[in-house]
Amino acid sequence: MAFHGMFGSWSPRPYEDVKWYWIAFVLLTILTITFENLSYRAYISENNINDYGFSANSPNFFPIIAMQIFYFIEKKYNPEEFFKWCLTVAGFVIGYEILQKFIPARTFDLKDIIATVLASIIGYFLLKKLHTPAYKNKELS
Secondary structure (H helix, E strand, O other), X not given: OOEEEOOEEEOOOOHHHHHHHHHHHHHHHHHHXXXXXXXXXXXXXXXXXXXXXXXXXXXXXXXHHHHHHHHHHHOOOOHHHHHHHHHHHXXXXXXXXXXXXXXXXXXXXXXXXXXXXXXXXXXXXXXXXXXXXXXXXXXXX
């Protein structure tokens, strides 16, 4: 089954080709849930521990890299398409953060935008490096 969209047409890749991407995606999702909803963030807040904003901003960091990894679950690496994907993901998250300024019971935080931009840059260059010719034989998929 082929799909057509903003990033061209694609067909889902076989699990064996993308199992390491799925593992990374799931681990980053677990990290996000742990920092956002489980004990770490509450513990840091309740005990007045300064983790330099890591617990507060990590939910804007890990999901960005997870969504960048999700690109590889669906498609083989294409530098131009991957760059567009990274910009799109970052744009949506930054847009959502800006919208929070106008949503009751939500808070706009510039540090969240900084975390999103840093994750976008780190994730882009890390994943791009893993897909250069030098790493072709060591590719995750």
